[in-house]
Amino acid sequence: MNRGPVFDSPFLLGFEHTRALIERAAKAAAESYPPYNVEDLGEGSLRITLAVAGFSPDQLSVTVEDRQLTVSGRRDSGVGKTEDAFLHRGIAARGFIRSFVLADGMVVDGARLEHGLLHIDLVRPTAEARVQTIPIRTAG
Secondary structure, three states: OOOOHHHHOOOOOOOHHHHHHHHHHHHHHHOOOOOEEEEEEEOOEEEEEEEOOOOOHHHEEEEEEOOEEEEEEOOOOOOOOOHHHOOOOOOOOOOEEEEEEOOOOOEEEEEEEEOOEEEEEEEOOOOOOOOOOOOOOOOO
């Protein structure tokens, strides 16, 4: 993605990290496989559900690095199944990498594979209210 005119403004110095987040989000939005849902579970909790029928838990990987959640699936090389065995092949048999950019404070609570759906639960722990008093000094 090319650097947009918004980030060329002299008033937005030091926002390179924000630009990188926007670029990662745009790249992730362009991906279409596997399909997924994002549910709001209330109280700061979210659930991402991906349709991963045919994948076993050992073929799936869920990682978080630098606020980027990455879900990947790898297919075995089709041991015992040749292309000649299929009369019609409508179920995708390819690996994938799907990425999501997490907001500050979002934490992956767990992942569960159930009936071909991978559920990834996210929570945002509530931050304790913190009041800071700034002392005022006098000159002289």
